[in-house]
Amino acid sequence: MILIKNIEIYSPEYLGKNDVLICFDKIAYISKNIQVPDKNFPEIRIIDGEGFTLTPGLIDLHVHIIGGGGEGGFTTRAPELNLTDFTSNGITTCVGLLGTDGTTRSMGSLLAKARSLDEEGISTYCWTGCYEMPTRTITDSARGDIVLVDKIIGVGEIAVSDHRSSNPSSEDLIHLASEARVGGMLSGKCGILHIHIGDGKKGLTPVFNIVEDSEVPYENLLPTHVNRNPLAFKHSIEYAKNGGFIDITTGIKPEGDNALFAFDVYKTMLKENISPYNITMSSDSGGSMPIFDENGKLLSLKIGLPSTNIETIRQCIENGISMEESLIPLTSSPAKFLKFKNKGKVSEGFDADLLILDKKLNLNTVICKGKIMISNYKPAVYGTFSKPSDS
CATH class of the missing domain: 3.20.20.140 (Metal-dependent hydrolases)
Known part of the structure; x- marks a missing residue:
């Protein structure tokens, strides 16, 4: 699970500043100040969205x-x-x-x-x-x-x-x-x-x-x-x-x-x-x-x-x-x-395909199907034959 906090959202229409909760490959919940229980709750990664913009x-x-x-x-x-x-x-x-x-x-x-x-x-x-x-x-x-x-x-x-x-x-x-x-x-x-x-x-x-x-x-x-x-x-x-x-x-x-x-x-x-x-x-x-x-x-x-x-x-x-x-x-x-029913918007129930952009519209984070693919401007996941060398 991923929780993005305090981020400006364009869905592409402007939705204001909100939190976004991602569960598996879907956008589960969009609201202000989503709270995570202290106990008996799955592990969740929290991303600070302050100063960033979220788009589809x-x-x-x-x-x-x-x-x-x-x-x-x-x-x-x-x-x-x-x-x-x-x-x-x-x-x-x-x-x-x-x-x-x-x-x-x-x-x-x-x-x-x-x-x-x-x-x-x-x-x-x-x-x-x-x-x-x-x-x-x-x-x-x-x-x-x-x-x-x-x-x-x-x-x-x-x-x-x-x-x-x-x-x-x-x-x-x-x-x-x-x-x-x-x-x-x-x-x-x-x-x-x-x-x-x-x-x-x-x-x-x-x-x-x-x-x-x-x-x-x-x-x-x-x-x-x-x-x-x-x-x-x-x-x-x-x-x-x-x-x-x-x-x-x-x-x-x-x-x-x-x-x-x-x-x-x-x-x-x-x-x-x-x-x-x-x-x-x-x-x-x-x-x-x-x-x-x-x-x-x-x-x-x-x-x-x-x-x-x-x-x-x-x-x-x-x-x-x-x-x-x-x-x-x-x-x-x-x-x-193209009739992609659950894509193209930041909305509850839609696929968690999301971009986090900085003020210059550079890609800070890319999320595909609920998985972080780009993190802090660098690939977090590589294709089978494009992984960087260990040397």
Whole structure:
């Protein structure tokens, strides 16, 4: 058991200064001045929260947990991420996916990695598929994967408006979105088609076409990377105003191209009166961040970093966005949209996935499923093959 005393709480809404009692993997009680009995009571660890802030753990819905990339040949395949890549950056829940390469990487290895990270301490889920269509699955269909595989919540990332995509037709996308929706209905999951938006001239047009030409509702579609260029950004504002949901990539930023910072895009969307609950953010960590010329030639390649989520929250606050609204796209909004019922809030009965931040919004303590993973700014728990040397 853990008792956090006298801490300012953002749930993400402000709850004031309170004590928080954690029992096993749940938030058991939130109140002022919780007292611990002197006798006949389980051992309890007390954390002094004075001067600190408590928030929900971050939910990153787009992570290449087994690595991504490969667009520049075999030497450009990004490596797997380790447990501390997540915990050291406040990510307590992630959704893993493949990406460009569905040939040398498989859904089987993705699912195995997700189970590994879960056993090591964080909560994990998966999208089934990759850029291409017909896409990769574990069972004989995307619907089957969603219904029969516990960790699979939807389909993605399917690429459109990108020279690396398989250029799926509108009918193909509608069929896959429908399969995702029905799979979600049968399993009680979100059943979302998660769509990669590339730098192509069509922008979000393929996504608009799904809505206009089918009965698939907005709640089953999530385009991502909408801040990669002005066209995708412009389309995303229109799409969100119509009732759609969009995902901003925190790992995308201007680097000699026309990409936009995540915090800038989010601030503009709030000014356009788009609800923060129609917006999620994710890092694209572990994936490649390639820059191509106008002919599709690879110019440079970097790896997405999980640190960009907490960095974006800081940038939002520094640029005048409230603490509550800065937290929503990485906590309560993805939890609600992905149907993670007990995540994304500091509330009694919810999972004990929590961050303790200092005044500079640095991570002092990270708690995943009721266990302290980061303590006093340093890892307290390491992954199986990332433990520090004794020497």
